[in-house]
Amino acid sequence: MQCIMQPIARIKEALALNPKGLSITELSDLLGLHRNATAHYLEILQLRGDADAKKSGTAKNFFPVHRMPVSALLHFCLFPAVVLDNRLDVAMVNDPALELLGCTLDVLYGEPATRVPIPLFTAPALAGRYHETLHGKPGTATVRTLLKGRMRSLNVHLLPVVFDTGREGCALVIMDETERQNADAEVHRWQKRYEALAGGMREWAVRLLPDMTILSASESYAAHVGRTIGELAGFRFTPILSPEDRIRIRQVIATLAPERPAAMLEVRTFDAEGRVRREEWEFTGIFSGAGTCKEVHATGRDVTYLRQLEAELGRHRAHLEAMIQERTCEMQDANRDLLRVIAEKEEIERELTFTQFAFDHASDSILLFDRAGFVYKANTTASEILGYSAEAFRTTTVFTINPSITRTAWERMWEDAVPGKKERVASIHRTKSGIIIDVEVSRTFVRFGDTMYFCSIARERSPES
Template sequence: MATEKFRDEQMLIKELLAKHPDGMSIRQVSEMLGINRNSVAKYLDMLQMQGRVTVRRLGAAKIYSLGNRLPADAVFRLARSGVIQFNHMLIVIGLNATAEESLRVSRDEILGKKIRDLPFTLECNPDIHHLLLNGLKGNERRTDARIIAGDRTFAGKVTVSPVFFENGSPGVSLVIDPESGGEQGAVPAKEQDLSEPELNEIEYICVFDPHGILILVNAAYCRMMQKSKTDLIGQKWHLVIADSDCKKIKKSIASLTIDRPQIIEEFRVVTKSGESRWQRWTFTGYFTDAGEARKYRATGLDITGWKKNEERLLAKHHESEKRVHESEAEIRELNKQLYNEISNREKADFHLQFTQFAMDNASYLIIWIDREGRFIYMNKRAYEYIGYSYRELLTRNLFEFLPESLKMHWDSIWDTIRAGRHSTRESVLITRRGEVPVELVLNFLEFKEKSYCCCFIADISERRDAERTLKERQEQYRFLFEGAAEGIIAVDIQTRTIQQANPAMCRMLGYSEEELLTRSIETIHPASDLPFIFTEFDAMARGEKKMVPAVPCLRKDGTLIYTDIISSTLVINGATCNVGFFIDVTDRRNAEMALERSRKELASIFNHLPDATFVINRDGRVIAWNRAIEAMTGVKAKEMLGKGDHEYAIPFYGERRRILADLVFHPEDDNGIGNYLMLQKEGDLFIAENTLPGIHGGNGVLWAKATPVYDEHGEKIAAIESIRDITERKNTEDALRESEERYRSLIENLPQRIFFKDVNSVYISCNNNYAADLKIFPEEIAGMTDYDFYPRELADKYREDDQRLIHSGRSEEIVEEYLVDTTMKRVKTIKTPVRDARGNPLGIIGIFWEIP
């Protein structure tokens, strides 16, 4: 049973290696086949001794590959050609005497060297380095080569064969077969060589045309055919070979082209003497530029000796395999015993490996120390965590990595654990990356009459951090709870009794903390509101509500306050509680009520404004329409509120169109606004006047002002337009203007000089006659004084008279001097002070004329 398992597992290993030609490690084979690693190692060693697998090193790992290699020493013994052997690093480790002689090198020159450092060159395709690498992979290859050794160059064949050495490691043999007489210079490889085939007496050379008719032959070919040149030339080229080989050769020759002009074939030939010989023939085609065959050259070489050597080598290989098979019975019996031993060891190894794995991967640092604290054993986690290698720690003492205080108490600790009581304590472990808080659990152990302490060490950094974080959070919670501006109470959902209350809640309700903790929610709310309070309390307990606004609360002194309550559930001392955050909104509620009263008052004021007024929002919808505009347009507010699309323009213009209020939101766009009698912008205000067809039978004049409304961010949210009927005022202004025009006409046509000054004796206006004397236009006099036209003495006199009369309020007739150009004249002047309706002085009017 064990033998069958041995064979099956070896077969499985060989099949697996066949699927992975690049090789596999022992671990990879073990994992993929589920075979114990020790067993896999034994099997691979056996296969390596048999030459069935090869091995190479990749770092610290051994890589095994399937191979069918010959023993390296057998190749040396049997080969007649030159042989050079390379190890798996492609370093020369041996050569035979034939190689030394043919290459004219000594062993000392090439042993230990790589192929590129050798004192000769092998030119072939693929290159020799590539051939050797393939040989290491188990691939045999034979090819033509050009050998350059010193000042000699000759043709030959090279054969690369995979081998294995006595220690089982892989290698490769390089067999070199120089072609006799093949040194370059004897026969140039060009077309003109065809006229001199006699020079090479080893190779059989002949030339024939595309129909197979011989054109040239050399002496070696004649000897082989046992005919003269005369007999052969003009005849068809042929060899006595098997029909299958003949067909193959004809097919190969026919396949030659200008791009692929050469081919090599090996086959058996029967000579005239009846002997069967192995020959290798190289067929070369010569073609015209158009690609048509002109002739063929055939070069043959007898390779019977090499083939026999190859057959002898193969026979030796079979003989070696036979000896291996003969010893397999003995090995199988040994293997059976080995397998049983391996099985037993596997079980022990498994338990040992499992225990070691558990120890190495434990979360604890596990350390054994002796009575003096010296390290005896530590798991992988321990030495990696401390930051030293296993070997380094075995020379150290645990007390080097612990505080001095622990060493001072070590004797008492040892006595404690020796008495059968383990010792647990917190301390600090000094690692290479710094000090780390740890917990030590110390136990006493006896093993093989020796006493030890087993230490389990756990990093408690996270626990310390968690404890510190918990403490900080508790402090934060206490700080937030006690320092919160909002009142906070926790109420047991079942009993509705207050479990906790913060200082803000005590101040809010006027109770001490002790007093509140003896009360229930019934006592802090008005009795009339309790049904509502209980309903909301239960909804919060079920999680259906989080916030209840403006809840009435009863203070200790009986006064009423209002609070917004935000609630969540929390378990406190095992009881589920509603935790409520009470925000005093009494002032806000009073302010809201005052705001509501103010809103109503403002609405009343808006509705009673004497000017017709409406308001639109950003969407152009009417949001206010007062009574005055109802009276002006006949449209009620309920009919207009909420309307958009310029509905508010219809009562004034009979159509939908943009009006003054629309400019508030789009001041840059006056398209569609229409023609106003007057339109002006003052900051963000717009003022306009216009006649409207719907007012006073089509002759009415309206004055309008539009202004924006801003929110707290400075954004326009509405536009207010106030409209006033100024038809009567306009009519009055027109009448006054007509009266002024008549007055102005009268003044201008009087022969006297007339002027009007303000209370400071500054000219406001004058008529044409007076302006002509002053050599100015009437409108230019505004803002001037007598000092601008008269000598100072005369101007002082005029101003003194003005001020006396303005203050006295009486008219006066004065005879005085008057300067025109350079001529002084006498004039009679009547000056009359002017006052407003309240009796306040406005200025003085003067009229004068010349007298003799």
């Protein structure tokens, strides 16, 4: 594994230092790697989303890029996601996206993004950024658009992605911010009401004797209790309070002293319609020279609405904390799944490395030919027996290695080709130096993807056989 990752890391570093791009030949010369190995590592980087390739004339130049594999995005993304291919046609849509957009898959699949009959995709903030995202530049756009008959505020993340085939694409991860913004606006409105209440409130003022007899009161307090100022004089302060709070106020006034002249208390009262109200009062003692409390100056205000706002804000805060906790748990689960996928990928890479090692060190010569008859792949044993280097094999044909096969026979073999059907024959192979070797050949046709290859597994025949 380490022997693969080290060259890949060096290639990534070289691409980072050359943002204008490097060809396979330039990279192999720069890093001292074999050209085929360099091409293989670049293919891995493309599939991982760490490199892009662009044609420059007849050559391909590779550039550093950070792309997310589409399969990983759709597996882990909890938000609505739409994936566009390199032609900017809709290639993949997850279920949350179909739910948000209010349509079925056949409305979107295969359609150019700018022709999808949903205003979101043609919004200027998005449509002008598809190409730059396709070329590797991520971005974020805020869009207000109509979805399912309702105006929504969306935060769209444009992510460069790579398909399992290595082709680049563009993903739109859509976060519906409508509810959050509405909640923020509601909290803001409550905050404004709170500020207006606190800033414009007219406090009540009442002069009391220590036995709670009213001496005088402000107009605001008189209006509050529904009496005139004259009627309040000589009136007891306690009848408008609950029985429990009458006792609490008496106790607070009784504790007033020159060293502790003021105290605050929140009490429960009832308005004219019998509804419970909350009032906040501050009692300040006025003392004689001997330290005896002669009067009490009381200032109060109605804090019922303030307490309601605080309770509302508390509910919003509790809801927000619950959402944060939920999202945190989801992200932790996603991270654990990602670590498991990485471990599985590393195991697959180890198995591929071992498979390549077993192929190269097999005791028999193994050759793969393409339809035209050229050697597609050869193991180390074939190189040792026939005397060809890996580079030389690329220009060598089946007719050179096995002179007993004519082009007519080769075409007939391909016409009757059946993948997996094995045939064992005695034949000959010719080395690079021209020596004819008698061999026993097990041959078959194999298919990889959409391509068929002719596989020849040969071993030298002893003179006795």
